[in-house]
Amino acid sequence: MTTERGMNAVAQIVRARELTKLYNGKTCALDHVTIGVPPGEWLCIMGPSGSGKTTLLNIISCLDRQTSGALIIDGNDVERFTPAQLTRFRRETVGLVFQQFHLVPYLTALENVMLAQYFHSMADEEEARQALETIGLGARWHHLPSQLSGGEQQRVCIARALINQPKIMLADEPTGNLDKANEDLVLALFRKMHEDGHTIIMVTHDPDVARLADRVVRLDHGRLVEELN
Amino acid sequence: MLRAIRARKGTMFLRILAKSLKNRRTRIAIAVLAVLLGASLVSALASVSLDARGKAGKALRSYGANILLVPRSDSLPLGAGKLEVGSMGELIQESQLAALSDDIAPHMAGYVPYLYGVVQVAQQKVVLAGTSFGQVRGVSPWWQVTGRWPSEQAPEALVGSEVAQKLQIKPGSSLPISYNNRVQNLTVAGIVDTGAEEDSQVLVALVRAQELLGKEGSVSIVQVSALTDKQPVAATASQIEKRMPQVQAKVIGQIAQAEAAVLGKVELLLAIVTLLVLLTSALTMVSTMTTTVLERTKEIGLLRALGAGRGRIAQLFMAEAATIGVSGGILGCVLGFFIAQVIGLTVFGSTVSLSPLVFPLSLAVALVVALSASVIPVRRAVNVDPAITLRGE
Numbered sequence: 001m002t003t004e005r006g007m008n009a010v011a012q013i014v015r016a017r018e019l020t021k022l023y024n025g026k027t028c029a030l031d032h033v034t035i036g037v038p039p040g041e042w043l044c045i046m047g048p049s050g051s052g053k054t055t056l057l058n059i060i061s062c063l064d065r066q067t068s069g070a071l072i073i074d075g076n077d078v079e080r081f082t083p084a085q086l087t088r089f090r091r092e093t094v095g096l097v098f099q100q101f102h103l104v105p106y107l108t109a110l111e112n113v114m115l116a117q118y119f120h121s122m123a124d125e126e127e128a129r130q131a132l133e134t135i136g137l138g139a140r141w142h143h144l145p146s147q148l149s150g151g152e153q154q155r156v157c158i159a160r161a162l163i164n165q166p167k168i169m170l171a172d173e174p175t176g177n178l179d180k181a182n183e184d185l186v187l188a189l190f191r192k193m194h195e196d197g198h199t200i201i202m203v204t205h206d207p208d209v210a211r212l213a214d215r216v217v218r219l220d221h222g223r224l225v226e227e228l229n
Numbered sequence: 230m231l232r233a234i235r236a237r238k239g240t241m242f243l244r245i246l247a248k249s250l251k252n253r254r255t256r257i258a259i260a261v262l263a264v265l266l267g268a269s270l271v272s273a274l275a276s277v278s279l280d281a282r283g284k285a286g287k288a289l290r291s292y293g294a295n296i297l298l299v300p301r302s303d304s305l306p307l308g309a310g311k312l313e314v315g316s317m318g319e320l321i322q323e324s325q326l327a328a329l330s331d332d333i334a335p336h337m338a339g340y341v342p343y344l345y346g347v348v349q350v351a352q353q354k355v356v357l358a359g360t361s362f363g364q365v366r367g368v369s370p371w372w373q374v375t376g377r378w379p380s381e382q383a384p385e386a387l388v389g390s391e392v393a394q395k396l397q398i399k400p401g402s403s404l405p406i407s408y409n410n411r412v413q414n415l416t417v418a419g420i421v422d423t424g425a426e427e428d429s430q431v432l433v434a435l436v437r438a439q440e441l442l443g444k445e446g447s448v449s450i451v452q453v454s455a456l457t458d459k460q461p462v463a464a465t466a467s468q469i470e471k472r473m474p475q476v477q478a479k480v481i482g483q484i485a486q487a488e489a490a491v492l493g494k495v496e497l498l499l500a501i502v503t504l505l506v507l508l509t510s511a512l513t514m515v516s517t518m519t520t521t522v523l524e525r526t527k528e529i530g531l532l533r534a535l536g537a538g539r540g541r542i543a544q545l546f547m548a549e550a551a552t553i554g555v556s557g558g559i560l561g562c563v564l565g566f567f568i569a570q571v572i573g574l575t576v577f578g579s580t581v582s583l584s585p586l587v588f589p590l591s592l593a594v595a596l597v598v599a600l601s602a603s604v605i606p607v608r609r610a611v612n613v614d615p616a617i618t619l620r621g622e
Contacts, residue, residue, distance in 0.1 A: 054620060063534055064616040084538060091536020102531045102619060106252035107245070114241060119536040123241040160535075 012072075013039045013168060013199050014060055019069035021055050021222075029055040031222035032069070039167075042190075042200040044210040047219035053203040054172055056219065060201060061170045062090040074167055091120050095161030099173035101153040103145040109156045110141040113163050120164040131159040135189060151182025158189050169193060171202040175209055187212060246548050253521060257553060260517040264557025264595050265564065267510030272565025272591040274499045277572050280581045294341070294368060294452035296466050297479045320344075320447035321476055328472040329453070336456050336465045339368045342448040344438045348408045348431070351396055356430045357406065359438020359448075362387070368454045369423070376400030376419030381434045385418040389428040393420045406431065408441050453478070507598055510557075514602035518550060522610045529610050530618030539611040546607045547600065554599025558592040565591060 014037035021030040030052045037043050045053045058064040059071065062078055071078050074093055081089060103112045113128040132141050135155040137148075145153050154174060161169060171190070175183040187209060194200055194212075202213065210216045218226035250257050300319035321342075329340055344359040362378050377400070379385035386406075388398050398404065404415040415437075421427055439445045455465040466478035522529070529542055566583055573581035 058616045058620075061534075063619070087533070087536055087538050090534070096534055098619060100619075102527070102534075104528055104531065106248045111244065111248070115245070115532075116535050118241045118245075119532070119541065 011039055012036050013074055014201070015070075015072040016056075016060070017070045019056070019059060019066045019071060021052070021059065021064070022067045028222050030059070030066070033219070033222070033224050034069075035217065035224065037168075037199060037201060039199050040194075040197045041215060042194045042202070042213040044213035044216045045201065045203045045219060046205065046207075046210055046216055047225075050221075051219040052222040053219055055222075057170055057172050057201065057203050060168070061094050061096055062086045091116075091164070093167050095164070095166035095169045097154070097157050097161050097169070097171035097174045099176040101145070101150070101157050101177075103153055103156060103160075105145055108142050108144055109137060109148065109152075112145070112156055113160045116160045116163050128159075128163060131163050132156070135159050136185070149182065151178050151185055154178060154182070154186050155189065158186065162193070167199060169198050169200045171200065173203055173205065175204070175206060183209075242544075242548075246545065246552070249545070250549060250552060253524075256517055256521060257549075260514055260553045260599075261557045261560070263510045263513035263517070264554055264599055265561040267507045267598060268558045268561025268591045268595040269564035269568055270506045270561075271503055271594045272562045272587050273568035273572060274503050274565075275587045275590055276566065276569035276581050276584060278499050279584045279586065280569075280573065294454045295457075295462050295481050296453035296455050296469065297481060298340075298451035298453060298469065298473070298476045299449075299479065301475050301477045320444060320449060321451060323446045323448055325473050325475060326448075326451065329451075329469070331472070333465065333468055333472060336460060336468070338454040338456055339364055340451050340453040341365050341368050342435060342451045344435060344442065344444060344447060345449045346408060346438065346442040346444070348406045348441070350392070350404065350406050350431060353396065355392055355406075357408070357438055357441070358427070358430045358432045359435040359442075360432055361435050362432075368452065371423075372427070373422040374419040375422070376417070379418035379432075379434065381436075384413060384415050384437065385433075386415040387419050387421045387432040388417050389430045389432070390420055390422040391428045392431060393417075404431070406441070409443070411441055411443075413437065413441050451476075507594065511598050511602040514550070514553070514599055515606065517553075518546070518603045518606035519609070521549075522546070522606045525610075526613055526618050529613040530615040533613060533615040534619060542611045542613075543607050546610050547603060550599045550603035550607075551596065554596040555592065557599065558595030561595060562588050562591040 014035070016033060016035045019030050019033045019035075020028070022028055033052070033056060035056075045056060047053050055064065059066050060073065062073075062081075065079070073089075076089065078086065078089065103109075104115060107115065109132060110125065110128050113131055114123040114125060117123045117128060129138065129141055132138050135158060137152060137155055137159070140148060140152060143152075145156070148156065154177075158174075161171075169190075174190070175186055178186060190200060190202070191212065200213075202209070204210055216226075216228040217224055218228075298321060300321050323342065326340070326342065329337065341360055341364045346357045346359075347354050348357040349355075362381060365372065366378065374387065379387050386404050388396075388404065392398065398417055398420070400417055400419050402417045404417050406413055406415060415433065421432065433441075435448070439447065453465075453469065455462050462480050466480050469478040470476065532542060532545075565587070569581040569583075573579055
């Protein structure tokens with residue numbers, strides 16, 4: 001099955017055609033997946049463990065490359081990029097939110113946000129503080145990740161992903177390690193992002209989270225098997 | 230504008246670097262210690278080595294003179310002061326020795342004039358050697374004297390151990406010596422044992438010998454103890470001959486060669502020890518940096534995912550290595566200076582002076598060791614695949 005909704009639209013921010021990913025030349029993680037994401041859409045990718053959700057997200061975030069198939073992001077054929085161009089494209093186009101938060105343990109919340117600015121262009125402490133204020137952590141800027149709760153760490157991660165105004169926000173199980181209260185806080189931030197017009201591609205197991213999305217696609221054994229609006 | 234961006238980037242980089250180092254202070258401290266030990270030995274051994282030629286040269290002077298001055302027309306078959314009495318002919322004028330005090334002085338530990346003659350002591354023919362006891366003690370401190378050294382002014386003598394044994398002479402004995410009907414009554418101040426020809430001589434103050442032998446203002450030979458740290462012995466010998474044309478300066482080859490060989494061996498030993506210690510420092514540094522990279526694989530993956538290029542990752546780790554190298558280098562140089570003093574005091578009996586070359590040399594060696602030992606671990610760091618590390622594989 002392919003999901004090509006909007007494939008013909010001019011402003012398609014992500015356009016994947018027949019994406020296939022083989023590990024070690026034989027293990028098929030993605031099997032001819034075709035998918036298009038219009039700008040401003042919130043797309044959820046669901047599926048059982050090992051279905052290829054994270055692999056698809058890694059390829060769209062330019063952390064990994066497909067074995068075959070075409071991937072056009074924001075009008076760029078990323079397959080043609082050199083590793084250095086991919087790195088630059090990633091820092092300028094994509095914001096990443098991980099299930100495990102992945103904050104640098106010896107940097108404060110503020111410095112973790114500034115890190116993304118530093119790699120993008122230049123660190124701006126005031127702007128980073130403002131981003132932490134926006135997600136309700138203005139008073140916790142000087143805390144290390146170990147001094148923050150899981151929900152707070154994930155909010156710092158979101159602030160870091162947003163700080164460079166990326167065109168696409170990619171999130172891999174962003175509420176997977178959170179309790180209900182923190183999940184609500186984090187989802188509220190994603191709703192706000194969506195309202196602000198960000199394109200969100202989110203991997204989740206949680207149907208309640210998926211219900212917030214504009215569209216849900218389901219993967220199984222590397223194939224797209226279902227699409228729900 | 231570009232400068233401001235660079236400045237802010239630099240500030241953030243230093244912030245990350247400082248926090249990263251602080252976060253692993255124990256491991257970093259071990260690496261600094263390893264580099265410090267290497268650098269301290271480089272510093273100590275460089276100080277000693279640069280100072281060693283002088284110090285060892287002076288120490289080796291204790292084993293005798295290495296240049297012998299004889300009158301130019303003379304052809305004395307001399308070793309290190311060996312004398313064939315019958316071959317004495319022309320003499321060196323004492324006034325000529327003033328030349329040794331000028332520009333030759335910096336290349337000498339000292340010199341000792343000798344005037345020889347054959348005198349009668351208790352119906353026995355004995356070689357009388359007039360010399361300067363003060364200068365002898367400076368150049369030949371190993372002479373074993375039973376009793377005491379004679380006074381230069383009093384009518385006293387130092388009797389060689391073989392002569393003393395033959396004539397049953399002890400310190401305090403009276404010693405009448407005669408030469409061409411001139412008699413001097415001396416008192417034996419001490420018995421000397423040198424293991425060389427002095428053991429069969431009677432030694433008196435130079436002035437006394439000149440008076441008795443009727444050779445005022447003259448000496449037979451001069452033993453010169455030349456320093457080898459700044460120029461070869463042969464160069465000093467030729468310098469002496471230029472200043473004193475009436476004198477032939479003979480290099481005593483055996484001692485000079487032995488001295489050069491000992492110095493060479495000392496320097497080789499120092500170099501081997503330094504290399505081994507530096508190798509150990511480098512291995513510790515490799516181990517520390519490899520462990521650091523392994524421990525931080527996820528962090529590196531994250532930085533790569535956030536858009537850090539390979540160059541940025543290499544820059545961060547190389548800056549950490551450089552910080553370790555510079556810290557270890559500076560501390561090592563200070564420690565090395567103290568180690569050099571201990572070596573100097575223990576081996577040469579004097580402190581070692583700090584050469585201006587030592588600090589930059591130690592720092593450069595520490596930096597090269599730290600950076601070169603980090604090349605392989607850093608290569609590993611820049612090749613971290615963010616997709617794999619962030620999913621925990």
